[in-house]
Amino acid sequence: MATDTGTPQRATPAAPAPPPAGPATALLRARPVQAALLTVLLFAVVFGAYAAFGSLPTRTGLDLGLGAQLDRLYAWVVANRNASPLFLYGFNYLSVGLGSAVILIDQGLTLLTWPGVVVLGVFTAWRVAGWRVAAYVAVTFAVFGVLGLWEQAMTTLALITTSVLLALLAGIPLGIAAGRSQRFYRLIRPVLDFMQIMPAFAYLMPALLLFGIGNPSAAVVTTVYAIPPAVRITAMAIRNVDPGAVEATTSLGSTPWQLLTKVQLPLAKRTILLGVNQTIMLAMSMVVIASVIGAGGLGDAIYQALSKANVGQAMEAGLAIVLMAIALDRVTAAAGDGTRTPAIPERLRLPVLGAGVLAAAVAALAARLAGATAWPAGWELSIAGGVNWLNEALQDLVGDATKALAGATLNWVLDPLRAVLTDSPWWLVVIAAFVLGRLFGSWGTALTGGFAILACGLLGAWEFSMDTLSQVLVAALATVVIGFAVGILASRSDTFAALLRPLLDAMQTLPPFVYLIPAVALFGVGRIPALAAAVIYALPPVIRLVDDGIRGCSPSAVEAAVAQGSSRWQLLTKVQLPLARSSLLLAVNQGIMMVLAMVVIGALVGAGALGYGVVFGMAQNLLGLGLTSGLAIVGLGLFLDRVTQGAARQERTAHA
Structure with missing residues (x-):
């Protein structure tokens, strides 16, 4: 119940309402009218230039000649690639390092032999995503071999692995920094926006200039293309951590490092793994396109088939790429979701992991002793002829x-x-x-x-x-x-x-x-x-x-x-x-x-x-x-x- 104090209260005067805009002002504020006035103004400038100079530039005259300058730059790079310190102690070392990383992983897969790769891949899929995804991974490996594309698939897998690791090594720390500092995030956001609107083809030529044709260029292009989602999603995951948990940890005297490792990263783990999934899928897209600059693998198989209009061969390699993309997506998505992981008691997790690694090693050793390191040629089956026949019938x-x-x-x-x-x-x-x-x-x-x-x-x-x-x-x-x-x-x-x-x-x-x-x-x-x-x-x-x-x-x-x-x-x-x-x-x-x-x-x-x-x-x-x-x-x-x-x-x- 309100109490009357007997003291009169002075009403606060209301702010004067802005005067209504007149018809002319309202008309000038309309965007179409502004655009029309702007068009008239620009036309006046253009025709003023015509009156002053007697002509307007043609499309040929518009060219600044940047292409010729870049051709001279490329000629200089080719002539000085093994002489300039910029390449001798910079890009050449980086190129050798990236190429060696891809080759090392590819050789590791070769050393493991195809039975070892299959056992290790299926075990990993089961441990992360359950039996259904593990069965799908087994079918995927079988398709690689049956279609005669095992080596190309392993080359693509090695390149994806190298690029994703590099993208995560760069992207996750940048994302953590962006999640903990709004100023840093505002600084790198325009760069991320620019990178994400660039079509994939636009990345190829700079890499080709600096690293030449081959796996190093493909690894650089794929890494750079795949970094933005790792940065953005990691930053979002850190920023979305429960503020109450952060405040409670800070009030207990935790250092910034303890806050990050004990609270923010564990609570943001699921979202960060979603970023890993997106990074892998972007890398998968780019590594296929990078076949144009010598990446090899399944992408090159498609590129060569399309250049000859051989739909059957392109379909074989395309099927292998599709299965690989879906397998990688299902496994990494399950890792982030966590609901399909087999329930294994904590005391048995390390023994189960050791059993899986041991099974892969035994399979690889048995294959080497039996001389079956490569996929048996007798198990291969080409569907290119049938697909081409169906394509002709469809035509x-x-x-x-x-x-x-x-x-x-x-x-x-x-x-x-x-x-x-x-x-x-x-x-x-x-x-x-x-x-x-x-x-x-x-x-x-x-x-x-x-x-x-x-x-x-x-x-x-x-x-x-x-x-x-x-x-x-x-x-x-x-x-x-x-x-x-x-x-x-x-x-x-x-x-x-x-x-x-x-x-x-x-x-x-x-x-x-x-x-x-x-x-x-x-x-x-x-x-x-x-x-x-x-x-x-x-x-x-x-x-x-x-x-x-x-x-x-x-x-x-x-x-x-x-x-x-x-x-x-x-x-x-x-x-x-x-x-x-x-x-x-x-x-x-x-x-x-x-x-x-x-x-x-x-x-x-x-x-x-x-x-x-x-x-x-x-x-x-x-x-x-x-x-x-x-x-x-x-x-x-x-x-x-x-x-x-x-x-x-x-x-x-x-x-x-």
Whole structure:
């Protein structure tokens, strides 16, 4: 009950409301109007330059000649690789060390013999993930041998092991530092963002320049490509440790080292192991692509088969890579989850581990005594002939339809769009990029997008860049349409979502290289199979994000709409899609970035453009062409990422 003190209380005056914006002010604040005014201003600048100098730069004049400078740099590196201290006491030592590490692990697997590898691999899978995963690992090893790909599989496994160990040695300490220091995390976050938007092909040329062709370059590229998830997930795991546990440990006088080793790392172990899983999967993707720079292994088997359009041989190596990727994913995911690990009493864990190692050693020794160190040739079986026969039969059945679809897409969609982009004045395309950045983001987004597109011309890769951009836009549109439709269906049917989930899980574990095989089987070589592979590769994250976004809508808003008599279509279009807009924009961003990565890889099957510049540059020792094409890929990735991220950020700000 309130008590009246008899003292009058003076009311606090309310803050004056801001004056309402007039029609002119409101109009000027509208983003489309700002973009239109900005376009007029930029056109005025361009034509002012035309009036002052009498002409505008052509696309040829836009080239700064960086490619020729890089060719001279490559010639200097080749001439001085064994004379310059930079290489004698730096990169050459590192190259020898990395190459030796890969060779050492590969020789260790060879020394263990195939029976020893199988026993050790199956035992490890059982100890970490249980009998089901162990049986799957045994089948995977059997497929390697039966298809005659045992040595290539062990080379790939050795390279992955080396790269993942290096990535974790660098990434986990950096992640711990980032998790314990917000300032350090803000410092390295832009670097991690930049690394994650770079398509895989963009990493190849710098490694080739510094380390040459072979396993050292492949190990460096794979390591660098796989580091970001190790850093990010470790940092997130450390930051998400229960603050109460941290405060209690600190209040008891623990040192920072004790706090880290006794509290933070044990509590963050499960999430850090998730980071290990993601690091392995990224390394698996990159080590296949690194076959272009001499990595060898299963990736090289696919690369050689695709270059000859031999679908059967490519399918054999692709099957082996798929099984290896799924096996590595299942084992490392189970290690992080911990629920499928066999329950063994603690007093028996060390004896069980010793028994497993002893069994592998006995199997290896028995194989050596029996002279069966290599997989028996009589146990090999090739399926290439059968696959090629099926491919020919499929072409007879649907070849006319796929040719008609490919021709229509090329003649009516892809070629006209490419002509518009490549034939338009460079400054007009740059202005369009600038305006799109302002419409979907901030002034910083506009400047970044405009400069990223301008950089493609300054690098001398304008035509290639516009060709790649046309392919990305077409494939991204198809990805968004199909992904949104399937995601919406999954969000409205639990049964369909449950049936779809294992398929999406399997698709997301596959290296991107593998998607080219069925695309080539259906469409042959060229730009169309690259686009088809890009669409399929990018669909899983788009479908998941759309499904999660719609399912995450406020139940009260959905119930209110249903109570007012909304139909299912009205509920979807008027309530669920608007509420899920942030997730939908993120789906568009992820789909576009994955399409870009796959379209570039499509150069291996005749897609041309920037990917062709990288591949041809590496094949012909043309560093200038390869590196400028790689940098232009980064420019396109930066433009596409910033514009789509800007739209998502704008949406989050509007709802904040």
